[in-house]
Amino acid sequence: MIPHMSNRPDKSKRKELLRRAKRSVQEKALDSLPLPAETMRRLFDMLDEELPAQGCDHSLRLVRAWAAEYDLPTETLVDWCRENHGYCDCEVLANSEEAFLAAMGER
Numbered sequence: 001m002i003p004h005m006s007n008r009p010d011k012s013k014r015k016e017l018l019r020r021a022k023r024s025v026q027e028k029a030l031d032s033l034p035l036p037a038e039t040m041r042r043l044f045d046m047l048d049e050e051l052p053a054q055g056c057d058h059s060l061r062l063v064r065a066w067a068a069e070y071d072l073p074t075e076t077l078v079d080w081c082r083e084n085h086g087y088c089d090c091e092v093l094a095n096s097e098e099a100f101l102a103a104m105g106e107r
C-alpha cells in the first residue's frame, strides 16, 4: 500500500487553487497598469538611461517630464508608481519596475 495516497487529490486541488489565486493577483496587477506594457517599458528604459546621467532628486521629476513629453496621463502614472513603492525616480526603477515585471509574469 502506498501511504498518503488519499491525500493526493486534495494536494493537487490545493495546488490548483494556489495557481489560480496567483494568476488572479497577476491579472489584477496587469489590469491596474496605467499605460500599455510597451509604453511602460519605454519609461523604465528612459530611467535606466537618465538616472545615471541626471541622478535622482528624490522626486518623480523624470517620470513627470517623460509623461508630459509624450502627452501621457501623468497623475495616473504617478499614482501607480507610488502604489508600487516608487516615490521618486530611482525607486520607480528599483521597485515599480519589479511590480511591472511581476504583472507581466516576467519576474
Ligand SMILES: [Zn+2]
Residues within 6 Å of the ligand: 056, 057, 058, 059, 088, 089, 090, 091
Ligand atoms: Zn530616488
